[in-house]
Amino acid sequence: MKTYSNYIAGKWSPSASGKTKEIINPATQEVVGSAQVSTTEDLDAAVNAATEARFSWAKLSGAARGDYLYKVANLIEARLDEIAQTMTEEMGKTFPEAKGETARGVAILRYYAGEGLRKIGDVIPSTDNEAFMFTKRVPLGVVGIITPWNFPVAIPIWKMAPALIYGNTIIIKPASETAITAAKVIECFHEAGIPEGVVNMVTGPGSVIGNGIVNHPGITGISFTGSDTVGREIAKGAVARGAKFQLEMGGKNPVIIAADADLDKAVEGTISGAFRSTGQKCTATSRVLVHSSIKDAFTDKLLSAMEDIKIGNGMEDGVWMGPCSSEAQMETVLSYIEKGKEEGAKLIHGGNRLTDSEYGKGFFVEPTIFDDVDSKMQIAQEEIFGPVIALIPFDDIEEAFNLANDTPFGLSASIYTENIGAMLQFIDQVDAGLVRINAETAGVELQAPFGGMKQSSSHSREQGEAAIEFYTSIKTVFVKG
Numbered sequence: 001m002k003t004y005s006n007y008i009a010g011k012w013s014p015s016a017s018g019k020t021k022e023i024i025n026p027a028t029q030e031v032v033g034s035a036q037v038s039t040t041e042d043l044d045a046a047v048n049a050a051t052e053a054r055f056s057w058a059k060l061s062g063a064a065r066g067d068y069l070y071k072v073a074n075l076i077e078a079r080l081d082e083i084a085q086t087m088t089e090e091m092g093k094t095f096p097e098a099k100g101e102t103a104r105g106v107a108i109l110r111y112y113a114g115e116g117l118r119k120i121g122d123v124i125p126s127t128d129n130e131a132f133m134f135t136k137r138v139p140l141g142v143v144g145i146i147t148p149w150n151f152p153v154a155i156p157i158w159k160m161a162p163a164l165i166y167g168n169t170i171i172i173k174p175a176s177e178t179a180i181t182a183a184k185v186i187e188c189f190h191e192a193g194i195p196e197g198v199v200n201m202v203t204g205p206g207s208v209i210g211n212g213i214v215n216h217p218g219i220t221g222i223s224f225t226g227s228d229t230v231g232r233e234i235a236k237g238a239v240a241r242g243a244k245f246q247l248e249m250g251g252k253n254p255v256i257i258a259a260d261a262d263l264d265k266a267v268e269g270t271i272s273g274a275f276r277s278t279g280q281k282c283t284a285t286s287r288v289l290v291h292s293s294i295k296d297a298f299t300d301k302l303l304s305a306m307e308d309i310k311i312g313n314g315m316e317d318g319v320w321m322g323p324c325s326s327e328a329q330m331e332t333v334l335s336y337i338e339k340g341k342e343e344g345a346k347l348i349h350g351g352n353r354l355t356d357s358e359y360g361k362g363f364f365v366e367p368t369i370f371d372d373v374d375s376k377m378q379i380a381q382e383e384i385f386g387p388v389i390a391l392i393p394f395d396d397i398e399e400a401f402n403l404a405n406d407t408p409f410g411l412s413a414s415i416y417t418e419n420i421g422a423m424l425q426f427i428d429q430v431d432a433g434l435v436r437i438n439a440e441t442a443g444v445e446l447q448a449p450f451g452g453m454k455q456s457s458s459h460s461r462e463q464g465e466a467a468i469e470f471y472t473s474i475k476t477v478f479v480k481g
């Protein structure tokens, strides 16, 4: 089993702690490999390297920075199957999904490589007709990136690629559970010849390295995706020292099934949105609001489609849903299932850990459906991040919109209806950053802004053209001869 190192100042180096941690395959409990358990001493070395590199990197033309990103994209593409397999082994998503995600990483790199040739400012007429006034976007400096385990290639890349193209140097702290996938992505930056210090990776506990990034005076910007709890702490730390920050956190995403919905499409979208990636997406469907008049018909179709879900090791052919990403994640999911039962919701499908021979060594939970859920129940309010959905009945569309908005989150929301009036009303009334009509709640396109309302994000947006807002500052320049 290989032990992976930190990547600091263009070199692979072990942590000063001398400690490493094994990463476990959630489908088999086999060891995938080990990563460094780093200290703040390692983080300091990475910040020093990134600080030293920042001016020469920022001085390159956008086109030259873009050339590096094109090279990285080609290298990841050449190793696509290998990187995707590591992702499946580390966190359990199926191999086809992992390959799709890795290909998305490649596409994101190419998109931002092209950004190196696009405009970084505007000319604004001055009131002084002898002066020239313009804006120029400049990099923040050193950016710290803290990422979760559920999209171990796409999320790091959708933060690193814009950070780099706009001239920042970076330190990434990947989730401990998926540090090897991250190391393989960083290997591609190394092979592409990225100048030393421009990209640095330090693995280790969030409480030490993540927290260290938040409080490090040498880091000007912090971009985070992960839990609501950690996100709030990051915001406090960043505000306290005046660092720029961007947070993408949880969701409790609703799908509304209106009385006139195409039920086959609605069932397909509900299953895909709720159970792909074992429900471990911030955009996953977790509340299904169903009009009372079609509830029985919808539920029958849903239950019958659930029979086709094949659960197992994501590396096996035909498996549609893998395990929870870790034992801790599985325990969280099982505890929410218990909570749902205690709260009086009606369990109509699944609800158990799978322990029969082929599943015994992994962290498998059946896809689970609760019926007759009240919106105030904990299972309808809190992010479960697993294969569990709550069916909530409604009688009129206004009630459905109110239910859709009845959580602290506001990331994604969808509706199945043929009624254009209902669609337009939904677009206006739902508090969600992603609004989807006759489509599942999950589904993010790299060229469009991504982020949530309310407690789902720091109200900023990632991806597409929106990324420039976080990764640059604007200078307004006034020139007079």
Ligand SMILES: NC(=O)C1=CN([C@@H]2O[C@H](COP(=O)(O)OP(=O)(O)OC[C@H]3O[C@@H](n4cnc5c(N)ncnc54)[C@H](OP(=O)(O)O)[C@@H]3O)[C@@H](O)[C@H]2O)C=CC1
Pocket (backbone or CB within 6 Å): 146, 147, 148, 149, 150, 173, 174, 175, 176, 177, 204, 205, 206, 207, 209, 210, 211, 214, 225, 226, 227, 228, 230, 231, 233, 234, 248, 249, 250, 251, 281, 282, 329, 332, 383, 384, 385
């Ligand atoms: N919005 C989303 O996409 C995600 C949401 N979640 C939600 O969070 C729950 C828990 O998942 P979990 O992996 O623990 O999420 P966390 O928020 O704990 O982890 C996300 C990242 O933050 C790091 N981190 C942890 N603690 C700190 C800290 N004090 N300061 C700075 N960084 C820190 C983690 O490091 P390390 O890995 O070393 O702990 C990881 O890199 C899930 O059940 C789900 O509800 C989780 C992942 C993604």
Ligand SMILES: O=C(O)CCC(=O)C(=O)O
Pocket (backbone or CB within 6 Å): 150, 151, 225, 280, 281, 282, 283, 442, 443, 444
């Ligand atoms: O749905 C997606 O593609 C992205 C979701 C996401 O960002 C997340 O789960 O953290």
